[in-house]
Amino acid sequence: MRVLGVDPGLTRCGLGVVDDAPGRPLTVTAAGVLCAPADADIGHRLLLIECGIERWLDEYRPGAVAVERVSSRYNVRTVMGTAQASAVAILCAARRGLPVAWHTSSEVKVAVTGSAGAGKAQVGAMVTRLLQLDVPPEPADTADALALAICHIWRAQALNRLQQAHATACPAPALARLRKGTIR
Incomplete structure (x- = not known):
């Protein structure tokens, strides 16, 4: 599984691509930051972010995109800018039919x-350790994007195991009868 993590922002948008293969450690394929001038109008900044994300999607071809869910604990202006940058990432993924997952910063921090x-x-520090890097990713937006990708990979694995356990414990015919009310 290859995941593009996106730490959205209007002036700095962190991006990180992490690969996971069964029986192998997680690996970083790419990490960086898209920068847009703080004094540019919002439309131009969003266009720069879109072009950058499109390039990353074309070059790295992830199977999923993980985006930081906007938190209301920040001021409204910050929330709006983050939400707008998030929407651009979601739109770029949707154009390609890629699944998008949202993770709060708290979920990501707990995961890593x-x-x-x-x-x-x-x-x-934990991203550095988990991805076996020589130095911590800089700036922090890059580390956050990599952490988002790691969080998504691990949560997807856990969700798959839960779904498999549920399917084994409750076979489809029994589940269908249960839904119809014939099993009590």
Whole structure:
């Protein structure tokens, strides 16, 4: 599985591509930041982000995209900009029929560090360790994007195991009868 993690922002949009193969450690394929001038109008900034994400999707061909879910704990202006950049990432993925998953920053922090209160330095350190990198990814937006991809990979694996366990425990014919009310 190859996942593109997107840490949305209007001036810096972190991107990270992580690969997962059975029996092998996670590997980073690419990591970086799309930058847009803070003094440019919003339309131009969103266009730069779109072009950059499109290039990454064309070049790295992920099977899924993980985007940070916007949190309302920030001020409204920050939330709006983040939401707009998120929408661009979602649109780019939708054009290709790619599944998109949203993860809150707390979910990502718990997945990679074990603590929802982890700081940027802790996330960067754990991403460095998990991906067996020589140095922490810089800037923090890049580490956050890689952490999003890692979180998605691990959550997808857990969800698949749960679905398989459910299918084994409750075969489809029994589930259909249960839904019809013939099994009590």
